Amino acid sequence: MKQNILPAIRLTLFCAVFFSGFYTLFIFGIAQAAPNNGKGGIIQYNGKKFYANVGQKFDKDEYFWSRPSAVDYNAAGAGGSNKGPSNPDYLKEVEGRIENFMKHNPTVQRSEIPSDIVTASGAGLDPNISVQAAKVQAQRIADIRKIDINTVNTLIEKNTESPFLGMFGTEKINVLKLNIALDGLK
Known part of the structure; x- marks a missing residue:
């Protein structure tokens, strides 16, 4: 022993x-x-400090919306909802998000809504959305801001990040950076 x-x-x-x-x-x-x-990626904007690698809440119609957060964008309490895709409460929550999205984006068909704009990420703090999630919001933003849709689409293209080393992951867009660029349009 x-x-x-x-x-x-x-x-x-x-x-x-x-x-x-x-x-x-x-x-x-x-x-x-x-x-x-x-x-982390710190961005100074309008006298405030933002972390580009942590999801921010954007839900006003004149901005690109963020991915939903299970922790209300609180970085101190990161975590998912722990509800599975067959959970009735979770399905009701996602259905509510879809209805809300369609109400604010009347030109978008239900089948065009990407999952990342109505479901929270695993940590609840994903700062990125898919290119498709940005594109389905483009018309709403162009109409509200009274700018050409092509200008909005060009902004989406300029802010699209390629996969790591061109093969790991998918194309994505940081919502904070995209909305700051959107505010920069005159």
């Missing part, structure tokens, strides 16, 4: 020192070399 306990204690002490000390400092050092010292 003694021959098993002493190595286990030594391994435990080694792991405690290594992972709480050296490994932590190593990762901290890598973060310091990253843009913005590992604090």
Whole structure:
């Protein structure tokens, strides 16, 4: 028994020192070399600070809407709703989002609504929407802001981010950056 306990204690002490000390400092050092010292993508706009890598709530008709959040866009409490796709309460919630979206976007058919604009992400803080989610909102924004639909579509194209290394993931659009660019149109 003694021959098993002493190595286990030594391994435990080694792991405690290594992972709480050296490994932590190593990762901290890598973060310091990253843009913005590992604090995320910070955007200053109209005297306020926003994090581009955390979902923001946009639900006014003159802006592109964000993806819904299960945690009301609270980064301190990230998490999904834990309701499965067959849960009646969840289905009712999604149906309410679809009806609300169609009420504010009368030119869009139900079949054209992408899932990401009516369902929350796993963490509830996704800052991005799909290109299709932006395009189905373009007409509403063009009408409200009284600008040409082609101008809105060009803005969508300019703010579309390609997949990582051209093959990992899908095209996406950061809603905060897109709405800031939208406000920049004169």
